[in-house]
Amino acid sequence: MNTLDNMLEEINKAQTIAILTHENPDGDAVGTALALYNALKNYGKNPDIIIPEYPKIFEFLPRADEIKKESAIEKYDLAISVDCATMRMLNGFSEYFENAKMKICIDHHGTNTMYGDINFVNPAAPACAQIMIIILEHFKIEITQEIGTCILTGIITDTGGFKYSGVTAETFEFVAWLLNKGVNVSKVYKQVLQTRTRPNFELNRIATNRLELLEEGRVAYTYITEEDEKKVGAGSGDHEGIVEIGRDIEGVEVSVFIRETDKGCKVSLRSNEYVNVSDVCLFFEGGGHIRAAGALIQGTIEQVKEKILYQVRAQLK
Numbered sequence: 001m002n003t004l005d006n007m008l009e010e011i012n013k014a015q016t017i018a019i020l021t022h023e024n025p026d027g028d029a030v031g032t033a034l035a036l037y038n039a040l041k042n043y044g045k046n047p048d049i050i051i052p053e054y055p056k057i058f059e060f061l062p063r064a065d066e067i068k069k070e071s072a073i074e075k076y077d078l079a080i081s082v083d084c085a086t087m088r089m090l091n092g093f094s095e096y097f098e099n100a101k102m103k104i105c106i107d108h109h110g111t112n113t114m115y116g117d118i119n120f121v122n123p124a125a126p127a128c129a130q131i132m133i134i135i136l137e138h139f140k141i142e143i144t145q146e147i148g149t150c151i152l153t154g155i156i157t158d159t160g161g162f163k164y165s166g167v168t169a170e171t172f173e174f175v176a177w178l179l180n181k182g183v184n185v186s187k188v189y190k191q192v193l194q195t196r197t198r199p200n201f202e203l204n205r206i207a208t209n210r211l212e213l214l215e216e217g218r219v220a221y222t223y224i225t226e227e228d229e230k231k232v233g234a235g236s237g238d239h240e241g242i243v244e245i246g247r248d249i250e251g252v253e254v255s256v257f258i259r260e261t262d263k264g265c266k267v268s269l270r271s272n273e274y275v276n277v278s279d280v281c282l283f284f285e286g287g288g289h290i291r292a293a294g295a296l297i298q299g300t301i302e303q304v305k306e307k308i309l310y311q312v313r314a315q316l317k
Helices: 003-013 027-042 094-099 128-139 145-158 169-180 185-194 198-210 226-232 243-247 277-282 301-315
Strands: 017-021 078-082 102-107 118-121 212-214 219-224 254-261 264-271 292-297
Touching: 003 078, 003 102, 003 118, 003 128, 017 027, 017 094, 027 078, 027 128, 027 145, 078 094, 102 128, 128 145, 128 169, 145 169, 145 185, 169 185, 198 219, 198 226, 198 243, 219 243, 219 301, 243 254, 243 264, 254 301, 264 277, 264 301, 277 292, 277 301, 292 301
Parallel strands: 017 078, 078 102, 102 118, 219 254
Antiparallel strands: 212 219, 254 264, 264 292
């Protein structure tokens, strides 16, 4: 029996199922989680999808209104995490995962620690949502227009609209297949990548004004404070995309974005050609992908800036 057959067997046995993802979820996290939620609902199961906070731009996704902030169930028969490399990164409710009788991890991060009882991890996939297509096809669960919309959201988000190097011919084949299923690709693309909230626009403007070019223009650095977020009325996800401002500047290899929170400074890194930012973030117990990674680091913004730049400099040619 292979991994996917084992996974389906556990789903069939479970009376209570929780679907979880990482904190500060992006479109791949929310899209993959909702794709699985919709699929299991159609399959005859009644899972809970628990995501304490997620960006408003994903409220258009099918059954997003059924997402729970928390659950009264303490011990699920089965917990499934998606798009999350480590148990520590689960969204503040890792106990749902830890306490579950059976744990399944579905992911595409090369830094995944294989923390589930069953792990289905493919680092070659540019988005976790792309893996979900393979899983649901194996389960013989029909990928409806609703499920396809969730999957496409994940693919578009984690490929930056198909512009990142991880995109494969298979990615476009999947998208063409979803298009034939009736998924409105242009509508999802506009909603996910071209629509921004007013607070997100204001934070982008603040971060752009603060942007510094360091290391002879090879490193871009900027930050936002908790006060900035309060001032513009920012909500969950309104900081998304700020790290890309620096990466898009000619000559920049690494873009560094620091966001001050009550838990510490959340650092987002992006690189263009050769720096493995996942290695940089692993140094701070974070992780991610070769060209996109993050970490939570304690200290003031200035202290964290110096810590992260020290590690980035070591990677520059």
